[in-house]
Amino acid sequence: MAHCVEDSSRYTYEEYKQTADWLLSKTEHRPAVAIVCGSGLGALGELLKDQMAFNYSDIPNFPHSTVPGHAGRLIFGNLNGKPCVCMQGRFHSYEGYPLWKVTFPIRVFRLIGVETLIVTNAAGGLNQDYKVGDIMVIMDHINMPGFAGQNPLIGPNEERFGPRFPPMSDAYDKDLRKLALAIGQELGFSEKIREGVYCSLGGPNFETIAECRFLSSLGTDAVGMSTVPEVIVARHCGLRVLGMSLITNKAVMDYNSEATANHEEVLQAGKDSAKYLEKLVTLLIQRIELNNNVF
Ligand SMILES: O=P(O)(O)O[C@H]1O[C@H](CO)[C@@H](O)[C@H]1O
Ligand SMILES: Nc1nc2[nH]cnc2c(=O)[nH]1
Numbered sequence: 001m002a003h004c005v006e007d008s009s010r011y012t013y014e015e016y017k018q019t020a021d022w023l024l025s026k027t028e029h030r031p032a033v034a035i036v037c038g039s040g041l042g043a044l045g046e047l048l049k050d051q052m053a054f055n056y057s058d059i060p061n062f063p064h065s066t067v068p069g070h071a072g073r074l075i076f077g078n079l080n081g082k083p084c085v086c087m088q089g090r091f092h093s094y095e096g097y098p099l100w101k102v103t104f105p106i107r108v109f110r111l112i113g114v115e116t117l118i119v120t121n122a123a124g125g126l127n128q129d130y131k132v133g134d135i136m137v138i139m140d141h142i143n144m145p146g147f148a149g150q151n152p153l154i155g156p157n158e159e160r161f162g163p164r165f166p167p168m169s170d171a172y173d174k175d176l177r178k179l180a181l182a183i184g185q186e187l188g189f190s191e192k193i194r195e196g197v198y199c200s201l202g203g204p205n206f207e208t209i210a211e212c213r214f215l216s217s218l219g220t221d222a223v224g225m226s227t228v229p230e231v232i233v234a235r236h237c238g239l240r241v242l243g244m245s246l247i248t249n250k251a252v253m254d255y256n257s258e259a260t261a262n263h264e265e266v267l268q269a270g271k272d273s274a275k276y277l278e279k280l281v282t283l284l285i286q287r288i289e290l291n292n293n294v295f
Helices: 013-026 042-047 104-111 174-186 209-217 228-236 263-287
Strands: 033-036 049-055 073-079 082-088 116-125 135-143 193-200 222-224 240-250
Touching (some): 033 104, 042 082, 073 263, 104 228, 116 135, 116 263, 193 240, 222 240, 240 263
Parallel strands (some): 193 222
Antiparallel strands (some): 049 073, 073 082
16 A cells, blocks of 8 residues: 555644643643744743743653754743743754654644744845845745645644645735734834745755745745744644744855855844844734634
8 A cells, every 4th residue: 555654653633732731731821822933033032021931851742952043942921911932942854853843832832722823033035135134024935845745734634733725825914914014113123124935945054056046036035944834834723823034144146255154143143133023022912912712
């Protein structure tokens, strides 16, 4: 019998539930918003008040962070009076994790009652107008690994989370995007707040010049190695999503350029610009309207 994509080690519904129940038994926080911190953006987690934090290694079934700039802590707390949970460190497929493992926390968030997901990332700017330190509100994405058959939803569909064929044309919530852009203006960031298309690649190498030119010709404004799998799984299980990329480097598009991308530069740009993203996220969370959905 043909048996191509089934992977018996993938999580069962009961394992997602076990992790969710474990977290709910260890904390009284009941978050409605989850925040995923991108490379070098972990300081967002420090914004939470009345914190209760768990190391990923102590949470049943949770993968471990292996990338510098991703601390590996799950923080519960309140931000501007709203109950939140924050991933200080995400998982990437280049770490060797299958996409169903990369996205494990998202379904756990759903089961603990989260209704809105804010995903952040560090990304290379392909749009020639973008500068290092700009914040791009993600309007849409290109799932490049998806073109090659890599998708976190591959395998038997778990109907308790969502349908077999979820749409993605509405992946990034219009109202949240509008709100993020308006708050960016209000905070005086009109020079640095953008809206554009994020493309996710597998990594871990940064792009060649030809690849950057190719991605740019496809309509990509910023490129990274994350986020899209999390967003697909979040939309599948009905979460509202806002995505934001911090432009940490300009993609190299010119054969005469001596510049090369590196992770240290990415982390430094994160440090330098974290304050802008922090202000934006803090005000956003204050203004987000919640439905108090219980899954
Ligand atoms: O997407 P995040 O996790 O923010 O990190 C981005 O930065 C790292 C490369 O410097 C890659 O992991 C890329 O995906
Ligand atoms: N793929 C990719 N990921 C990044 N993360 C931060 N900068 C970059 C970049 O230039 N390319």
